Amino acid sequence: MKTVKVGVLGIGNVATGTYKTLQLNREKIQKSTGVDIVISKILNRRPDVDRGIDVDPGVYVQDVNLILDDPEIDIVVELIGGIEPATEYMAKALANGKHVVTANKAALAVNGKMLQNLAMENKVMLRFEASVGGGIPVINAITTALRSNDFDEILGIVNGTTNYILTQMTDNGSDYDSVLKDAQEKGFAERDPSGDVEGHDVANKLSVLMSLVFGADIPPSDIPTQGITSVSKVDINYATQFGCKIKLIAAARKVGDTVECEVQPTLIPLTHPIASVNNEFNAIFITGNAVDDVMFYGKGAGPLPTGSAVMGDIIDIACAIDKGSAFDMQPVLRYDSELTFAGEGVNQYYVRLSVEDKPGILGKISSTFGNFGISIESMMQPKHSEIVPLLFIIHETKRSVLDDALADLVANNYVKSVDSVMKVVK
Ligand SMILES: NC(=O)c1ccc[n+]([C@@H]2O[C@H](COP(=O)([O-])OP(=O)(O)OC[C@H]3O[C@@H](n4cnc5c(N)ncnc54)[C@H](OP(=O)(O)O)[C@@H]3O)[C@@H](O)[C@H]2O)c1
Structure with a gap:
C-alpha cells in the first residue's frame, strides 16, 4: 500500500x-x-x-x-x-x-x-x-458538482460565534455582554472575540467565496463590513414585529458587470431558509443559473x-x-472574471429613529426621504411617550443616499437621533 x-x-x-x-x-x-x-x-x-x-x-x-x-x-x-x-x-x-x-x-x-x-x-x-x-463541504461543491453554473448570489451565515450570540439574544432575550461571556465559557467564542464580533472573520470568508463563485479578486479590506456589537435587544424585538430575524450575513451578488457585497447584521424574513439557521450552525445559500437555489448547512467550526x-x-x-x-486536480481559487467591484450597491433598509411626539413630524420625515428619492415600504410607531421610536422599512437605495437623508433629518431637528440602520433581505 x-x-x-x-x-x-x-x-x-x-x-x-x-x-x-x-x-x-x-x-x-x-x-x-x-x-x-x-x-x-x-x-x-x-x-x-x-x-x-x-x-x-x-x-x-x-x-x-x-x-x-x-x-x-x-x-x-x-x-x-x-x-x-x-x-x-x-x-x-x-x-x-x-x-x-x-x-x-x-x-x-x-x-x-x-x-x-x-x-x-x-x-x-x-x-x-x-x-x-x-x-460543510461548500468549496468542493462549488468547484466540482456546481461548476457548470454561472452564479448570481451568495448569502451566508459563516461565523458560528456571532450566530450563537444573536440566536441567544433572539430566543432567550439575553443581552449581548452576558451571551458573549457565556459563549466564551462554552468555547464558542475566543478570549479576544473582536475578529468574530466585528465581522472581519466573515469578510475573510466572503472574499474567499467571491473568488470561487464569481472569480472576483476582492480583498477583505475592501468589503463594507459591520459586526454585531451594535445590535440591540430592542432591534431584535422590532425585527420580529416585521416578521424577521437579525443575522450577521455575508452577501454578494452579481449586478450586470459588477459585484456588490457587504457583511452586515441583516433583517431576514422568517420564511427565508437562512432564518432558521441557529446557534453555532452555519449555512451558505447560493443561487446558480442552472441549479437555482442551493443551501449548505452544518457545523461551521x-x-x-x-x-x-x-x-x-x-x-x-x-x-x-x-x-x-x-x-x-483543478486549482480552486480563481481570479479570472472581468467583473468590477461596486461596493455595497443598493439594498432595502430598516431604520429606527427617535422623534419628538409632535404633529407634522411624520410628514417632514416622509418628504425628506422623498427629496432624496427614498420611498418607504412600511412604517411602525410602537408606543406613545414624549420621545417616540419610529421604524421604517425603506425600498432599495444606496446606503450613502440614506445616510445623507438621515443626516438632513437630524440637522433640521425633525429627528432626535438615528438609533439603528440595518439591511433587509426579502
Ligand atoms: N477552530 C475552528 O473551529 C476553525 C474552523 C475553521 C477554520 N479554522 C482555522 O483553522 C486554523 C487553526 O485554528 P485553531 O482553532 O485550531 O487555532 P488554535 O487552537 O489557536 O491552534 C493554533 C495552533 O498553532 C500553534 N501556533 C500558532 N502560532 C504558531 C507559530 N508561530 N509557530 C508554531 N506554532 C504556532 C499554536 O500553538 P500553541 O498551542 O502552543 O499556542 C496552536 O497549537 C485557523 O486558521 C482558523 O481560522 C478554525
Whole structure:
C-alpha cells in the first residue's frame, strides 16, 4: 500500500481534530483509498503541553524547517492560523514542491493569489475546504458538482460565534455582554472575540467565496463590513414585529458587470431558509443559473467537523499522488472574471429613529426621504411617550443616499437621533 506522509503545522483545535479524525477512521480510509496516510511530523512549539491526543513524542518538532525541508513529506497541513508566519510557511512548502492544505481564511483572503500562483508554478495543490464553513463541504461543491453554473448570489451565515450570540439574544432575550461571556465559557467564542464580533472573520470568508463563485479578486479590506456589537435587544424585538430575524450575513451578488457585497447584521424574513439557521450552525445559500437555489448547512467550526474537512483535502491529494496525477486536480481559487467591484450597491433598509411626539413630524420625515428619492415600504410607531421610536422599512437605495437623508433629518431637528440602520433581505 502506498504511504503518503503528512507534516502538520500547529497542534491546536483543528490540528487535534484532524489527527483524531484520521485515528478514528484510519482503517476505513485505507480500505476505500488503498493509501496509508501517516502524520509523520507535527510542529509543536510547546511540546510539554497536554494536547489530549495520543501521539508518539518523536513526531513533535519545534523547528518548522524539519517539516518544510523534509524530502519524505508530501503534504504540509497549515493549522497555526493568522496571516504570518502561516503565509511564509505555506509559500516555502509550495516552493519545495509540497502540496498544501490549510483552514486559514485570513491568510488566503490576503495572499490566496500569490499562494495559488506558487502552487501552479511548482505543480502542486493548494486546498482549503475547511477555511469556509468548517465541516460543510461548500468549496468542493462549488468547484466540482456546481461548476457548470454561472452564479448570481451568495448569502451566508459563516461565523458560528456571532450566530450563537444573536440566536441567544433572539430566543432567550439575553443581552449581548452576558451571551458573549457565556459563549466564551462554552468555547464558542475566543478570549479576544473582536475578529468574530466585528465581522472581519466573515469578510475573510466572503472574499474567499467571491473568488470561487464569481472569480472576483476582492480583498477583505475592501468589503463594507459591520459586526454585531451594535445590535440591540430592542432591534431584535422590532425585527420580529416585521416578521424577521437579525443575522450577521455575508452577501454578494452579481449586478450586470459588477459585484456588490457587504457583511452586515441583516433583517431576514422568517420564511427565508437562512432564518432558521441557529446557534453555532452555519449555512451558505447560493443561487446558480442552472441549479437555482442551493443551501449548505452544518457545523461551521469545532475540532472534528473542521478536521473532517481537512482530512477530505488530504485524502483527495493522497489518492491523486497514488495515481501519479496530483497536479491534474483543478486549482480552486480563481481570479479570472472581468467583473468590477461596486461596493455595497443598493439594498432595502430598516431604520429606527427617535422623534419628538409632535404633529407634522411624520410628514417632514416622509418628504425628506422623498427629496432624496427614498420611498418607504412600511412604517411602525410602537408606543406613545414624549420621545417616540419610529421604524421604517425603506425600498432599495444606496446606503450613502440614506445616510445623507438621515443626516438632513437630524440637522433640521425633525429627528432626535438615528438609533439603528440595518439591511433587509426579502
Ligand atoms: N477552530 C475552528 O473551529 C476553525 C474552523 C475553521 C477554520 N479554522 C482555522 O483553522 C486554523 C487553526 O485554528 P485553531 O482553532 O485550531 O487555532 P488554535 O487552537 O489557536 O491552534 C493554533 C495552533 O498553532 C500553534 N501556533 C500558532 N502560532 C504558531 C507559530 N508561530 N509557530 C508554531 N506554532 C504556532 C499554536 O500553538 P500553541 O498551542 O502552543 O499556542 C496552536 O497549537 C485557523 O486558521 C482558523 O481560522 C478554525
